[in-house]
Amino acid sequence: MRLLTWIIIGLLGTLAAHAQETRTDAVADSLDAQARLCSQHNDHEEAVRLSLEAVKTRAAAEGTHTMSYATSVNRLSKYLSYTGKQKEAIDRGAEALGIIDALAGKWNAAYAQALSDEAGYYSRAGQYQEALRLGMEALDIRDSILGKEHPDYAQSLNNVARYHSYLGDYMEAVRIGRKAMELKELLLGKDNADYAQSVSNMAGYLSRLGNYEEAIRLGQEALSIRERTLGKEHPDYAQSLNNLAKHHYFTGDYNTAIQLERQALAIREKVDGRMHPDYATALSNLADFYQKTGNIDEAMRCGTEAMNIRKTVLGEQHPDYAESLANLASYHYACGHLDEAVSLEQQALLLQQQLLGEEHPAYAQSLCKMATYYSANGQWEEAEQYAFQATDQYTKFILNTFAELTSQERDLFWMKVKPWFTNTILRLTEQSPTDKMLSSAYNGTLLAKGLLLKSELEMVNMLMESGDTTAVKAYRQLQADRLLLLRVCETPKKQRTHNVDSLRRLITKEERRLVRRSATYGSYTQPLRVEWQSIAKAMKPDDVAIEFVYYRTAADSGRYAALVISRQSAHPEFVVLMDDKQLADIPSKSFYTSPRLSQLLWQPLEPYLKKARRVFFAPSGELYNIAIESLPFWEGEEGLVMSDKWSLYRLSSTREIVLAEQRHRQGPLTASVFGGMNYDTKTIAVEGKEKYEHQQGQKGAAKYLPATKREAMEIGGNLTAHDLPVLLQVGDSASERSFKSLSGHSPRIVHIATHGFYWTDSEVKEEAMDERLQFLSMYGNMDDADKALTRSGLLFTGANHALRGDLRQKRGDDGILTAKEISLLDLRGVDLLVLSACQTGLGKVTGDGVFGLQRGFKKAGAQALLMSLWKVDDTATRLLMSQFYEYLMQGKDKHEALRLAQLDLRNMEVETGGKKGRRAFSARARRAQKSNVKKLYQDPYYWAAFILLDGVD
Template identity: 25%
Template sequence: MSDRRKYFTWLLVLVPLFSLPALPLVTVTAQAQTNLTRKDEAVKIFNLGWQQAERGNYSEALKLFEQALAILREIKYSVGEATVLNDIGEIYRRANQYPQALKVLESALVIVKQIDDKAGQAANLNNIGLVYRDMGEYTKALEYFQQAIAISNQAGKKQQQGSMLSNIASIYNKLGEQTKALDYLQQALANYQQLGNKEEQVIMLNLIGLNYQNRGEYPKGYEYFQQGLIISKQAGDQSGQGISLNNIGSYYYNLGQYAKSLDFLGQALAIRQQLGDQSAIAVNISNIGEVYRMLGQYPQALQNFQQALTIQKQIADKDGEGTTINNIGQTYSDLKDYNQALNYLQQALAIRQQISDQDGLGETLNNIGDLYRQLENYDRALEYFQQALAVNRKIGNKPGEAGNVNNMGEVYRTLQQDAKALESFEQALAIVKTIGDKAGEAKTLHNIGLIYIHQGQYPEAEKNLFAAIDIWEALRPGLSDAQKIAFIDTQANTYRFLIQSLIVQNKIEAALEVADRTRARAFVDLLVLKQLEKPNAQINIKPLKLAEIKNIAKSQNATLVEYATVEEDKLYIWVVNPTGKISFEQVNLKQSLKSPLQKLVLASRNSLGARGRGINISPINEPPNSGSKKTQLKKLYEILIQPIAKYLPTDPQSRVIFIPQSSLFLVPFPALQDQQGKYLIDKHTILTAPAIQVLDLTAKQHHNIPQSEKDILVVGNPIMPKLPIANEILEPLPGAEAEAKKIASLFKTQAIIGSKATETSMVKQMNQAKIIHFATHGLLDDFKGLGVPGAIALAPTRQDDGLLTSGEILDMKLNADLVVLSACNTGGGNITGDGVIGLSRSLITAGVKSVIVSLWSVSDTSTAFLMTEFYRHLQHNPDKAAALRAAMLTTRQKYSNPLDWAAFTLIGEAK
């Protein structure tokens, strides 16, 4: 595990340097006219020097400053001399020439003491502190900052104190003392608020946000970034907007929301390019490159890094160079080009040693160690981790120290040196607890849990893994739905290993609680928020306890079957009967399968020969590869059903609700065959759900829909919209039109087809419909970048584009008892730890009690037949699951291929 220091330099404005008073142009007597002229000359040269400095031309800047200094000394203008010396020191600091910077700044300090300039003394002491901070000598830096603020207080110079307070905060942040850092940042913010300095308020708000973000309190950090953005916009502060947008980009990056991260980083870059701030531009470009790296778009990442590096070399930004070259090394490491990776990391190491960048030095040493770990050269890996640890301990970099120790623990764990690994993880745990890094604490507890599992100490593993999960879940409130989904995916292994620990201890029922606790958590929160009708409410829904799970099986009058996988070798299956009896089986997948379960699931689907909607495929006879198909469907039955068959109801009318995980969401459960060739749909009435807790919440969807056939909305073959990316119009579906008309006739209503089936019109009618049937194209992409894939194709107008997306459905309030998506792949979407993120999830969240979706592309003819049969049965029996089963059985008599009758699944309530 790589301990990556912030590759993102999210805040691109240094705490302002306090320059001594600018050279004044004062009214003087004639005898001083010559001196005044010389001062004016010095001021002009001085300003030219800063113009060169801002371009990164430090050597030219220093030459000009020295000329100005010579003039000021000649006319014995001490205040001016101190000012220029101070700024010469700043240039040396920017150029990472720290000994020269200290020498010049100390000379300036002697002068301001001689003339008793308290404000000047405070400024010089502050600037000396900045040099020591950059050198990684944090204790010395803190001493100078504290001296500076004490003198500034004596002089009553409030305008100086905000910067000094934030500089002290930066030291405590480096030392890992986040609480102290936050206290000083809050003091600095209050200082700037009192002075009415909006620009500095924005900087402090962003620093406070970063403090919270570094502790894993992402929503709190985001709140401060947003405050900074609002104030900077109100004040017309473009630089502040760039900072805030950049940090919001970091927020989404940390949550794995890379599209949004790129969006905000792009906005920040545009502002900085307009301002011409080359240093900020370079870091922004590098940050965007880091997002591309995390997305696996390595050529694009390298292009960005090289672009940033070119700028940094032009402006002699050695610190930026070190960071960007380090990032290039990490990218080559991701590409498994270890020679190139090592080459760049060693370059970064040399730069950071040259400029005494201790933070960067520790980071790069750590990354080289991680490279050797990947190469399985564990001795070299430990050597570099130890060097990084020595650097971080010397400078008091607690977060870096925790990362180094944790990485060493990973090496020891790989070497099965459990005692050493545990010792390392315990050291890391103590550090992350001290500095308040909650995310780091959870990760370290997870690692400790793995050691105890390897040692067979399952009660200890259970304790640590439960503690990790408690922290993960405490960090979720306040995140958006998409953010929760991404966040949950990063934690999935902790839940899986906890389930394993519980099963080994024969804690079957406790393991079931955890199994349901790990899935659809964001979905559950979303459903509760919609039912509360308080979209901004802060909620933290408790997971189900065993008694509640049993009660749900009873109230549903159904047998619940929940699956969970641990790594690739174990499948756990729980069966909860309506009586409350819980049964459990586990399958050793390595013994049962030659390849991963996911591969079998995909192969079984492919063997069915699924094709796109609108293609007339309705074979009456079995296709040539039916033997392979039957073999795969039987193998899936053997893995998923046979171990628990004895616990399932014998009455085919009894409902069985499958709660899959991962690739099992793609399983065509009705088409699974036992060894005698009997399909599962022959034996059971089947439904699916993303979690048991979701079943509980959908049962609470209370609707007051009039029981009138006029409230049936049937849509078929609308005028097709254009796809925004491909810029192609979808093909019409005449078969879907015929299907819609036939179904509408059953309910004595009119199907809405062609140009009448507009998105705007359908959205209005959906709000009042009891049953909604869509016979049209279903799309799986996130066309509008809303973070939720899936769309229903409808007729476009000037008011809309004809694509009713999952994201838009989430914002609707529906009262429908049932929505049928008679389109291709409408049950698809992004499979995550939270279930399938797509149309079905959005519709249920919007208030629909039940949704029927397809698991693959279906033919027009067989679908029209199946759907007509479904509604015919539903008119006589309100049990949707029973009606769907009857329709499948009837359809199978005419279309024997499971491709034609097994695609649809019911999610949600049976009645």
């Protein structure tokens, strides 16, 4: 009986304990539920309090080694993180991870979630490397247990992309982030807050790469989704406002940026309070926007408050605090407080070095600022150290990023980062021409000039020479699709059979695959890095290399200068030449008759030219469109020009001196010669309009050029007489199709004698309503570079049908060959391409060169180009070209052959009392026209128009 009594008492005790445990679980569950509800309503402080009660309740009831306890601890860590208490969140998260690992191991969903959360806490604490490590571990676990088509796997992709972005690896962020975005769209649909998160993140990555238009589009999409799914008082909606404000800021739309950021700031204050990292971020952004609008006082106030919040909440060892220091430095610099600017930026630089590493773009930006501030403060030695490091770090960052970008992405990214190379370093060098500053300026210029063109050519060459037939086929398909896009853009919208946006997406996808494939053959960006010492070493003792540069000195003015080196140089020299206003004050008609321009451009360089025989120069700015090698010598005998004193080689960049040593042209020496086009002959397809009302003299049609037939025949005969295989295309056979047939197996020499055209932006706008101007691609959907390439070109047989507006057939081989069409050809075997036509050297001047025919042929792979800068005389051109080829066949190099041919034309004596027709440039030549002086072509008008680009043998 006593035993039974004890058994009953024991059972009753057990039941009571179980009931108590159940009640405890219910209390803890209720506390957790209340905390979750508070967090959903953005009351994170109350969520922390309730969650902490839940954790204590479970610990008291069941101990600290149960899954339910671990779950409560993990929730608590999240709420702590939401309140900005990252260190406590990390500690609690680590506790939860340890318990789950001990009870269930690592390969389960609970551990993966806790690991993913822990990565987030480290990220908010500014420890991005650790965040990436944990995020990758969580991704691997989810891949293994859930598979790649699960929302949690997509979220891990999203997180990993974000950590890469924080570390400055923007291309990896884009690559992984795009996967996350596409997967979420597939699994969750577009009207989903998690999808909006990935869209918003992608907008941020693209913005960092300079693609602001797409960033704004995606940012607006994310904002709209979050407004529908979360409401306007949610932190994520505020985050979208914040991001969208930054995208607008980068485009220069400061008022919109301020308006959006103010909205974000108000939400942050209401939801998170003022002592929160996200409130500080909004405040910091607003300060930047105020600075750009000139409201420095407000920028200083907001920036200081943001810094103090970050210092209190995040601590001084956080990248955001470093950012605040750097921002405040720029505000002080704007106010003229140079010592304060230097001090703050120095602190920011040291933190970025410690926290982010020297490869991070933020570190390079701080180096640039340090150089600027020290220079402004007159501390030249300090400035040069930072400028040299900045150029080096920025160059590495650019080339590494370029390696994974498509051509359009490279354009946008370069626009974002190029100011250091094309402006800032040049201004600093003018102020402080120390050895390292001079080296930085020259090396930066070598990188910047023609970077976009050279990078594209290097990638194409790597693909085409890889021996990978699949890659070659894919590249040819890419070029075919680009041509299709061109045709669609030329067509009025109502008549289009293809969607432009779909074609663009297809082309981008194809090119991206090729870029990734090219990485298996090596880095195509490495040859882009050439330093001035390599150039000096490649030159002869009596050579001089000059990089002309143009840089802004104010919003509406700029300056020309020259960077000069020789084989003996210990460092480059920097010579200020003239302001752009001084150039504008010289009438263009007097460039070649008055020494004014030579006195500004060449005479200051005399000390460096005294012992030189060959001078290699790369123009800049408006110098691209001036034959500066044929300017009158600044003093002495009338008629003496610069090329009489020195052998002047015009180059795209002086890096061509080095590349010429490495270049080996393949295949036998062959030639193709085009001339005497019958512009009225019908061709395969016709449409367009003629622009020659003021250029060629016949409205609606191109005038036949009889001298071009004779020129082609003479040149063809000369080349044949020297046993050179020649394909001669004259009259009807000189068609656009016959020229395009050279693509892929081009001869070493190509000569084209015909009409050329070049339209300026203003001229295009004047004719914008004319339907016949389709070959100028006026129907939109093209970027500025492509538009410039469609506004210059050459005329072949049958062009007049298109020029008169016969729109009966589709665009094709209609006799109008634009630079854009040329750029899609493969002319990599062409060593010399001669454009014996009007204005073939003109185009839109950009920081990357001249966008016109020369750009088209260069993109196609042609090496040396002989072009004209103005409307040329037919007979003089024929004589010049015949002599040029005669010297070429005698074994002269391209440059010397042109120099001698021009000299022969200048000195040619003609039995006549003067040539009727065009009035000569110079007074001396005009006197000759009225007398029996036989040197009919001595005026620069007849011979100086032709320039040879990259003719280094």
